[in-house]
Amino acid sequence: MLVQSKLLRLRRIHRLLPSTFSSVRRCRSYSSPPLRNDAGLTVTQVVELLQNPLNHWDYDKLRPFLFEASHHLLHITIRLNSIPKALDFINFLGDRTEHHQALSRVFEGALELATQHPNSQKELLMLHSYRKSIGGRIALTSRSGFLLLKCLGKAQMVEDSLILFKELDSSSKSSEICNELLKGLFRSGGIDGALHVLDEMLERDSDFPPNNFTGEVVFRVLGEQERRGRSFADEEIMGLVTKLCEHGVFPDTFKLTQMITKLCRHRKNGVAWEVLHVVMRLGGAVAVEAASCNALLAGLGRERDIQRMNKLMAEMEEMGIKPSVVTFGILVNHLCKARRIDEALQVFDKLRGKGEGNNRVGVEPDVVLFNTLIDGLCKVGREEHGLSLLEEMKTKKQSRPNTITYNCLIDGFCKAGNIGKARELYSQMIEEGVQPSVVTLNTMVNGLCKHGKVHNAVEFFNEMKGKGLKGNAVTYTALISAFCGVNNIDKAMQYFDDMLSSGCSPDAIVYYSLISGLSTAGRMDDASVVVSRLKQAGFGLDLTCYNVLISGFCKKKKLERVYEMLNEMEVTGVKPDIVTYNTLVSYLGKIGDFETASNVMKRMIKEGLEPSVVTYGAVIHAYCLKKNVDEAMKIFEQMCSNSKVPPNTVIYSILIDALCKNSNVEKAVSLMDDMKIKGVRPNTTTYNAIFKGVRDKKMLQKAFELMDRMIEDACSPDYVTMEILTEWFDAVGEIEKLKCFVEGYPVSSSSALSPTSNCF
């Protein structure tokens, strides 16, 4: 009976323990009032007693402390001020009593001493190992559990943490302890364990509900960019946020924004939306500020989700969440990217107070907003309007034009072909003291290259190098593509080497442009070298790159290399598209391998790819090469009746050429008429084919008629046309008509006007 009542009393004391944290801290000054046990000894006297060697310790004098006031043992242990002595004390008592509370208190004291130690982490771990070595016979107090979990968490000892947590009885568990465990588990990537602990904390009427520190830990982890171990499932994120908010624990603006940003970056707009709305619903405008909404708006904008952007903006207004200048920046950017530039300008005018309701929002447009608009205007060819905004910026202190402002405008004028204005803007920015960046350099170089001024581009680049501005992968891509474009492959290769030796790190695109240039030039060996260099640099080929290479190898009739590419595509998981199949079908048709060509087409259809006009063209071309024009015409008829893929200019040209070569000029002429009816515009190649046919059949009148039609179609003759017609017209004495034709006058004798009079 007596023992039982004592135990009960002890348990009551025990329950008070979490609140003794602060008193423990106060004890560290070792100035607690003298406490006396039943044997008349004060705490100070006991501490003195324990300073004696171990064999002088008197258990009987100590005993009352063990039962009457075990919490005094904590003070005594701390005042020993020595961890080895504390351990002696534990061993001494452990040999003499079964009383767990006493041991627990002394152990707690030892842990407190360890936290004071300069190398506290090591000492705490040592005490943990000690406790483990005696089989965990020492029960843990709440404070002990807290200290040990904190240290195990730091040491990332997940297993030990979990075991320790399980050992704690539920009355010793507290929110603080759970938080420490969570922190440790998250630190070592043990999400599953952490979620389990959180489940307990988040239960209804939990003894250790989540507090703000729990929120700190959990929300920080949810917002982290990358983490080891597995990441959270969408439902887990939603569940945690919802339940924590239901317990009144909300993320701060920073963490909420970070969480939403992360979700949006991982293309999880749906979850991001839900998260924000849970916090909005449970916490209201106090818990959600514009920054978090901005993060979601930006994510929605990236996915072009206009509807939800509008909905969120409306909700912000309804809840009284004040939009910031960034909010409007995102909105304007989105409208510009959707090419809805006039709506963007309307929003902008509202901010400037130019529209109706003078600036109700109280947000001044900043540099970014101006830049966004200027870029938007330039991208739709309204660079002059952009220029007027530049002037407006110059008059405002808070939004002076910066490098990006000029970059946008320079690019706009370059793309519009106004290189002169682009150069002028460049000089202007230098005059205004706005520093050009590598983007400025790239924009100018690319603009000059795209307008046939490769030499000027090189000059500009060298000039900038002299000013200490280095080029990057983008600069070299522009130059390499330009030199490939004018078939100066050696120069392109030289720039590629320059790039590598100048220490510029190439991106995948610069490799792609060189591979494409080399392949189109038929230099497949060089292309292969670049491919292996690309792989060495850790990049992979993409679909278009494979297509370009396959096409190059086909032209060189290197079938084994084509198959090599196709195999590689399969291994690396790059799925062939219609372009790949068309290239193959076209090649197989040209070498006359109809069987393989038809197998490839079957596979293409099996893969769910519909034959395109190019596929039909390849097949028709193949039949024509085999002099099987009848079969080619049959396919053509099929295309005409199946309106899904109507024949285009190329298909007509192929057939007209083949019919003419097959001496069926009448049919070819009727196809020309068919084109006119169907509204398919012939090009120079088409006319060259039919001219050859009518020349071989000496159908002079038909030739005149076609010449007039060629002029009507605004299609100009090239050197092939002239070759076909000159000798023939010379022989039949009609060379004057050819002159008229070249000048763009009608020549058909059925014309009412006298053509010759017009010619001279």
Added chain:
DNA sequence: TAAAATCCCT
């Protein structure tokens, strides 16, 4: 400490 703007390949 998080949220909006510029340049390159097919």
